[in-house]
Amino acid sequence: SLSLSLSLSLSLFFYSAYMSERERLYCFCVCVCVCVCVQVNTLSVQMQAELTEVMGEVWSNGAVKSAVFISTKPGCFIAGADINMIQACKSSEEVTSLSREGQKMFEKIEKSPIPIVAAINGSCLGGGLEFAIACQYRVATKSRKTILGTPEVMLGLLPGAGGTQRLPKMVGLPGAFDMMLTGRNIRADKAKKMGLVHQLVDPLGPGLKPAEERTIEYLEEVAVGVAKGIANKKVSLTKEKGFMQKLQDTVMGLGPVRKQIYKTVSDKVQKQTKGLYPAPVKIIESIQAGVEQGGEAGYVAEATNFGKLAMTSESRALIGLYQGQVICKKNHYGTPEKEVKKLAILGAGLMGAGIAQVSVDKGLTTILKDTAVDGISRGEQQVYKGLNDKVKKKALTSFARDTILSNLSAQLDYSSFKSADMVIEAVFEDINIKHKVLKEVEAVIPPHCIFASNTSALPIKDIAAASKRPEKVIGMHYFSPVDKMQLLEIITTDKTSKDTTASAVSVGLKQGKIIIVVGDGPGFYTTRCLAPMLAEAVRVLQEGVGPKRLDALTTSFGFPVGAATLADEVGIDVAAHVAEDLGKAFGSRFGGGNVDVLKTMVEKGFKGRKSGKGCYIYGKGKKDKSVNPDAEEILKKYKLAAHPAISTDSDIQYRLVSRFVNEAVLCLQENILRNPVEGDIGAVFGLGFPPCLGGPFRFVDSFGAERLVGIMKRFEDIYGNQFTPCQLLLDHAKNPSKKFHK
C-alpha cells in the first residue's frame, strides 16, 4: 500500500453543487420587515438581475423598514458564484466586468437605506459569503452544515465581489489573509468569535414539522426579530470592542506593522507554493491595494486580478480538478442490490485499521480481524486515537467517540463473519497469503458477501483465481494514511459483477472517498504510474543527485512531496517490491535505477520512515530530517555516470514527470482507465501529481503533446524504450486539435 500526504489539500467544497437548479427569487412583504427568500444556490447572471429587481422593489417601498435575506433551500445559503458563468468568458476583460458588476450590486446592499439581515443556514461560501458580509447583520445557525468561507483560492481565483475589500475590515488583516489564502471552511461558532457573524441560532429537533424545516423557520423568526430591532434601534450594529480588539486595531493602524505583515505573508506563500500558484499572490495584492490606497483602488485591483486569474492555466486546472472531484463522488454503477451494513477487515495493520477508522464513524458495523493480539491491540488503538484526536480538536464529543467505537469489534477469529456483507483484506502483499485468507473467508461468509482486496500491485484476477465466486471479488486500493488520503482506487476484473462494483463504490462513498474505477492489471493505474517515476528517481540518485536536491526539484515542479521523501513514506521495501513485480510484468520499460539499490537499503533496515531510516534519518519529534549517510554510501556503490546532455535541473524534472505522464496515457490507451478525468483525479489525489497542472492529462493538454514527445525523444535517444512515447500520446502530438479535456 502506498503512503504519502498532500500538503495542498483540495478538500471538497460545495462551490456550485446545484448549478443546474435555477429557481426564481420570490419575496413577500410583512410591511415592516421583508423576507427575501432565495431558492437559488449559486450566483449567476440571472440571479444577479433578479436580485437587483427585488431589492429595487424593497427599497422603493417606503413601508419597509428592514429586510431579511434567507435561503429556503435546506443546507445551503448561497454556495458561491456559478463556475460556468466564469468559464463561459473568453477574455480577462469579460471576467473583470463580471466582477465589477458583482461589486456594484453588493455595494448597493452595503449602502442599503434599510438594514438587511442575512440569515444563514448551510453553506455560505465564496460569492455567498461576499453577499452576506455586504449585509448589515448576520445570523447563522450552529448546525454542522453551516460553513462560511472563501474557497476561491482553491480554484485559483480570488473573492471577486468585494471580498478582498470587506473581509479585512471585518475580521482584521491576519484573519482575512488566513481565510482567503487557505480557503478553509469556518464553522458558525468560530465565525462568531472572529466577528464574521453577529448572532447564532441553535438547530432545533423535530417539533410539529421535520427538524430541518422548523430550524429554518426559527432562524427566520429570530432574524426578523433582529431586523425589526435594528430598524427601531433596539439592536445596535456596532459592537463594543474588547481591549484586545482595540489593541489589535491600533497595532494594525501602523504602516510599518502592516508592511511587515504583507512581507511575512508573501514570503510564506512563496515558500509554500514555490511560485506555482498565482492566486495567493493576487489576493495579497488586492487586499494591500484596498487597505493602503483606499476603497476604489482596491475594488479595481480586485476586479482586474480576478479577470487575470480566471484566464490562467492554474485556475483551469484547479477548476477541472474540482469538477472531476464532483464526478468521482457519485456512484455511476447504480444502487447495489444489498446495502453493505456490516464490514469485516482482515489485518489490523496501518491500512486495515485506517479503513476501520473511516468506516465506524459512518455507521458501518465493522469487524477488525488480525491473527495476533498485539495486532488488534495496535489497530484498535489507532482507531481510538484517530477519533480521540477529533475530540481534542472539539470536532467530536467524547460521548460521540464512544458511541462510534461501539461499531468496532476487534477479534482473532472468524466469528460473526457469517453476517458480513463485505470483507476487505489488508494482509501482507503475498499472493499465497492472499489466497489462503480468501479461502478461509469464503468458507464462512454468506453468498452475497463481497470480497475486496486492498492490494497496491497484485492483479486482482490472480487473487480471484482462488475464489469460488470471482464475480464477488474486487480490488479496493486505499492510500495511506487512510483517514487523510481522499482517493480510493477500485479495480474490477472481467468477472467482477456490476453489482459488486456498485457495492464497492457505495461503501467507498460512504467512507468519504473520491473514487476512480479502473481495469485490472499489474499496478492498476496509480501504482503503475508511480513505479516508472520512482525507477527514474532511483537512477537520478545513482547519478549523484542527493535526496535533498531531488526533493527540491520535484517540489518545485509542484509535487507536494519530494520524490525521495515519497519513497521513504511509501516504504523502501514496498517500493522494491513494486519495482520488482512490475519490472517482471512490463520488462525493461520499467527499468531505470537499479532495483538492487532499494534491496540493499531494505537489507540494511532502511525501510523508510516507518523504520526510522530510509533516504533520510527520522528522529522522534524532530521536524528536520537529515540525509542518511549510509544510504548515500549505497548510492555511491551503485554510482552511474550522469549524461551531461540530459542532466540539467529541468531535464531531471521532465525525466521524472514524462515517464509518469506517458504511463498514465498508456493506461488510457489500454483501457485500464475509463477516461482522462479519473486519470487526473487519481494522479492528483492518490499520488500528489501537481494540482496546479491539474493531472497528467490536463498537463498534456496545456503543455502540448508535441512538445512533450519532443522532450521524451531526447531522453529516448540515451535511455531507450523507457522514454518511448505511447501511441495515444503520439496521436495527440500529431494532431494538436486532439485534447483529453474539452
Added chain:
Amino acid sequence: MASMLLNSLRNCPVCPAWAVQSAARSLSTTVQLQAQVQTKSKKTLARPNVKNIVLVEGVRTPFLLSGTTYSDLMPHDLARAALQGLLHRTAIPKDVVDYIIYGTVIQEVKTSNVAREAALGAGFSDKIPSHTVTMACISSNQAMTSAVGLIAAGQCDAVVAGGVEFMSDVPIRHSRKMRKTMLSLNKAKTLGQRLSLLGSIRLAHLSPELPAVAEFSTSETMGHSADRLAAAFGVSRVEQDEFALRSHSLAKKAQDAGLLQDVISFKVPGRDIVSQDNGIRPSSMEQMAKLKPAFIKPHGTVTAANSSFLTDGASAVLIMSEEKALAMGYKPKAYLRDFVYVSQDPKDQLLLGPTYGTPKVLERAGLTMSDIDVFEFHEAFAGQIMANLKAMDSDWFAQTYMGRKSKVGTPPMDKFNLWGGSLSLGHPFGATGCRLVTTVAHRLQKEGGQYGLVAACAAGGQGHAMVIEAYPK
C-alpha cells in the same frame, strides 16, 4: 454550572404576592364537579391473578428554595424528616415495614445509600434493608415502582418509598489533576517524593469541578434543551409565562385552601418550624415579561420565572398489598395500577417523556384520555409542558416519531395540575415523583374522580407514566 445556579435567582425580579387572584387567561381553573357524575360508569382496573397494590399514605417536607432554611442540613436529614412524618401519620410499627427504597439524583458522597442512613436516623428497625435508586427526575417514581414490583412478586407486603434532593449543598470536587496528585501523595514514601508531588501542583490544579444539570451525552444543559424544545414546537414566551403564572396561582390557591395535606411540619434544628412551601410566588405577566432569557441569549424564551427552581425537599409514601393494609386496619388512599418507563433521543427529545409515556400507559390500562379525571404532570419548564401538550396533540408527531397511528390528545386543562406543580411548588429532583402520586390520590379523593394519571420527564431522555385508581369510599 452557572446556568444551574441561575434558577435560584428567580426570586429577585419576580414580584411579590399581590397578584394572587389573577389566574392565567386561557388556562384558568374551573370547578370540577362534572367528574363526580362520571365515576359510576367506570369499572375498576383490578385484574384476576394480579395483586392489588395500594398507596396507604404519602407525605413530604415543605419544598424550600435551596439556600434557605434547610441550608445547613444534610440530604439524609430531609429524608429522615419525611420518614418520621410518615411514621407519625400512619402510626405504623417501626418493624412492620419490609423494605425501604429512596430515590435521589445528586448524591452526597458520605451518604451514598441515603435510604439506609435516613431509615436508621428516623428510628426504623435496623433489620429493615434499604437501598437507593437514581433515575434523574423520576428517581422516586422508580423507588415506588420498585416497591410495587417487590410486593407484586410476593417478596414484601409493606414497603416505604421516597425521594430526597438537597441542592443547598452539592459535592464540588477538586480537579481531576489535583485528585490524582493527592492520591499519589498518599502513596508517596519519601519526603522527596512528597515534595516533588507538591511542587507539581499548578494553579490550574486548584480550579474546582462543579456538578452541572447537563446531559453527559450531549453536554447540553437542561434549560438550553428546554428552550430548543419550546422553539421546535413553536411555544411562545407568552404561552410559557402564562403557564408559569397559572401554576403559581393554582399552587397559592391550593396552599391557602389547605389542600396540600401531604406537607408535614418540620422543626429544623436551630431554626423555626417550617410548615409550608416557600417557592410559590404568583407574579404578573408584565413582571415576568421583564426577565431576560436564562439559557439561550438573546432570543431564547426560557427564563428563571418559567422554569422550576433549585429546591430542597424530601417525600415518602407507604405502599402495601391491599390485603395487608386492610388487615392492619388502614384505609388506603388509592390503587397503584399500570406504569411504564420510556426513553428517547436525549438531545432533541430530552423532555418529551410524558408524550411517549401517556399513550403507552393508557393502552396498557385499557383507558383513553377521556377516562382520566386527574392529571398530574411534572412541570420541569413551562416550555417543556407546552411542548408536550403540542406533541400529544399532533398526529404527525405520533406517526413520525412514535410509530403510532394517531395522536393521544391533550389533557383538558380543567383537570391538569390543579394544585400547582413543580414550577411553583418546587422540584427537588429525587422527591417529586412521590409528590405527584400522592397529589393524584388526594385530588381523586377531593374531586371524586376515579382515574388519575402521573407523567414525568427526566434527564437522559427518559420518562415515566402511571395510572392511579381511586380507592372506593
